[in-house]
Amino acid sequence: MNVLWIMADQLRWDYLSCYGATHIETPNLDWLATRGVRFNRAYVQSPICGPSRMSYYTGRYVRSHGSTWNGFPLRVGEPTLGEHLREIGVKCTLVGKTHMTPDLEGMKRLGIEPEGTIGARVSECGFEVFVRDDGTNHSDYPSRHAEDYDRYLREHGMDGDNPWEEWANTAIGPDGELRSGWVLENAPFAARVPREHSETAWLTTRGIEFMEGQGDQPWLCHLSYIKPHWPYLAPAPYNDMFSAADVPPVNRSDGERRSDHPLMQAWMDMRVSKNFSRDEVRNFVAPVYMGLIRELDDNLGRLFGYLGECGRLDDTMIVFCSDHGDNMGDHWMGEKDLFYDCSARVPLIVYDPRREADATRGTAVERLVEGVDLTPTFVEFFGGQPKPNIIEGLSLQSLLHGQKIPWRDFCVSEYDYATRDARRVVGVDQGNARLTMIFDGRWKYVHVEEMRPLLFDLESDPNELVDLGGDPAFAEQVDRMRGLHFAWTRQHHNRITRTAEEVEAMTDAREPPGILIGYRDRAELESDGRSLPPHARR
């Protein structure tokens, strides 16, 4: 039994036809959804790449693993999925992106050589790397794999100082001039790289190559795509497969723009928010975003075809998810960040090949699930016991097998905006630039340190256009959500070195062997089933 865990980057759940999108067809993901379970309320632990992924890869909340923003190293010693799987004899391999930044200082303190076998795994978030690609010009991740894609491009005649930048992230304009993918107005032009060599195609092929090379040892392959993450540049024909007419209407209100909330105002005032609030910008970016999704779906078709041909569909769990969404102008915002459904809610489709999952094929699950749930799901799939003292997520297995079990009442997502300019605008200390979302399936509450909270009622306001956080009529609801937040915050998040079984055994033993506390005399001690050291009479 194996696991193929596919992750897209910055993919909105509502841009997939199996999630109800009517403006785009994603037939291959739709096919996967008919074979597996589609989770309708899946939330990531942070609406931004690094922290969200660190939660996926550890099964732990952001406040627990501490890597609260992109480029904040995952502290050395933080147990990862790869380590949990390796303990039970499963290979855990990366093909693509992780956004991992190694804790070089911590490794140095512990004398761990980053280039050694273990050091390399620690540096790569517990994965063995087949190829890595963080989808930018690789300046921000010190990894021996930083140039994997560049090397590939060079092998196919696309060279230069920085082949990714010059080919994957560059288009040719109408006058033959080179246009950068960093500039939004260039989105409609085709990337210089041909579709068969795009990052999406390359990673798909590498994923197939990895699977082809596997023998008897069970494996998990994390096939982790960059797209449809910016830069919004697609190879032909995906660059002009869609037009402005195909783009769904923007989801925003005038009331939002006039919000009395200083942080919301600061966020809407960011340059990227202002640009994405312009119809013109949405109209040339969103079609390309859709093209990139379509390109991904096409490649998944090729991948699923391969799995079918070689019989792998019988023994491979396939999981598809995203690390967060894209605001794409909704709520007067660009990029991701914050906790609107366009950003913090993600698609999650799980195909479980086992017979126990037959009853749930093609169904949707409304339970609140989280990114942290995948690590325990994988451990359990491979026959291991997820360690609840370390892993905070819940295995999805019982849901996949249609079992009725108690489940969480709310899900949590966190965002640390300490490195964002908006923090300076609102004048909050970097240690207090903390946001926490608590969502109970109806009420979405956002704790904002030093400011009033946000509150949305997704039942009466599914588009999250009316912030009730400052409305005295909802003070009771705010209080209730604050209580959930407090209860969650109080929990152990770092008591990882003792299992529940060990704690139970310690309770039984009362004290370590040979230690006897508080006995008045020998008789009392013996009546309690203890005995004196052999040399002593009383």
Place this chain on the structure above:
Amino acid sequence: MNVLWIMADQLRWDYLSCYGATHIETPNLDWLATRGVRFNRAYVQSPICGPSRMSYYTGRYVRSHGSTWNGFPLRVGEPTLGEHLREIGVKCTLVGKTHMTPDLEGMKRLGIEPEGTIGARVSECGFEVFVRDDGTNHSDYPSRHAEDYDRYLREHGMDGDNPWEEWANTAIGPDGELRSGWVLENAPFAARVPREHSETAWLTTRGIEFMEGQGDQPWLCHLSYIKPHWPYLAPAPYNDMFSAADVPPVNRSDGERRSDHPLMQAWMDMRVSKNFSRDEVRNFVAPVYMGLIRELDDNLGRLFGYLGECGRLDDTMIVFCSDHGDNMGDHWMGEKDLFYDCSARVPLIVYDPRREADATRGTAVERLVEGVDLTPTFVEFFGGQPKPNIIEGLSLQSLLHGQKIPWRDFCVSEYDYATRDARRVVGVDQGNARLTMIFDGRWKYVHVEEMRPLLFDLESDPNELVDLGGDPAFAEQVDRMRGLHFAWTRQHHNRITRTAEEVEAMTDAREPPGILIGYRDRAELESDGRSLPPHARR
């Protein structure tokens, strides 16, 4: 410049004459107090050895370092005082007890050999070990130093299977029979070990020996005594230096015994609590506890004498503290645990040899200080910069130098009773057996998961005999304290891999080099001081 950091174990603050005790004289500690600053409101981060010490040795709260009870390993990678000091060229050496349990599983995951140079330090909580002695029959700490004291005893003719058990923890009764120190009624008999070879004497001599051997490299010596921790057995003449008549009156009330709080009832019903609630038991244990304190003070006299003779008082900071107190029958309880002042409040005396501290010599400070404050104090003393992203305590240096600076408004202590039988009595899940004390200098609030809180007003009730936690008249006070608890809990406790300076630089840089987000066109990008990659025209 050096630091001699002396710690006693289970020593109540109010059993020292410099803290106002009239039933016992501790002239050497009194002398130290006249030379330094006596902190009148020092609290430990947990009223039990292991977690309290892990907070002292890391400068981090219990919920942050995760070692919530004795024998819960300190997770590998948790930065320690030893590591902070080593980075600035200071040796950090242990002479005595730490109660450290190494995270062997975590070390194995990272390929760290426990016997290697770094592995040995990690196993010993960041210290280089001169000698270690955890003061019991060493069954509960896997350390190559577990038998250091046994070896010493054997060298002095005290042998057997377990010399500590048979000599230090055994007395000879009136009929010549061997009596175990584990049994409370044996407390009045003299330990078989003569005073010059007791653990207290041995550790003092080892401490002097360590200091004698030092050269130019600055050092911190953690001279960490076991006593007056149980077993309550003292060598002659300390075993009968005090009598029942010397013991201060017990601090308890009938109202306490009738508490409606289930956890308090469970705690008072523990065997050790019941035994210490008997006058008879207090009357033979407390005098020996006092004798052990007096023995400690005598040995500190020898130590301070040595420091004076060799001129070390001019260049050595001397810190004296305890890891927690001893209920000794107060509040109908034995042992430590919970947060009454007899348990969670400790003596703390700091002698700073520098001229800047001259103005504060012999004074007392009322600020709320915590065990976590020592690590940053030491780092600053040696000229380093305590790292606030890792170290949660505040350096005491400004207080020692009489500077007026803003300070914390409340202190925090935590207790995890998951391994205690009382947890089963009250029927709380092991993950919820969590208590948190918030003390603001007047109000002591104890959050009890799944039950009502405790609340004491130390202004009107300095003996903490009236629990107001269930009194509706104090609901507002409870709310206010709950707010402080929530605010503290929400803080970052694990964002340790990025410094404030790095976060500030990331904010300035907005994105890593080469990444450009959300620019509409080249003009906008350039007006923002950015530039396109060199090959691109627009």
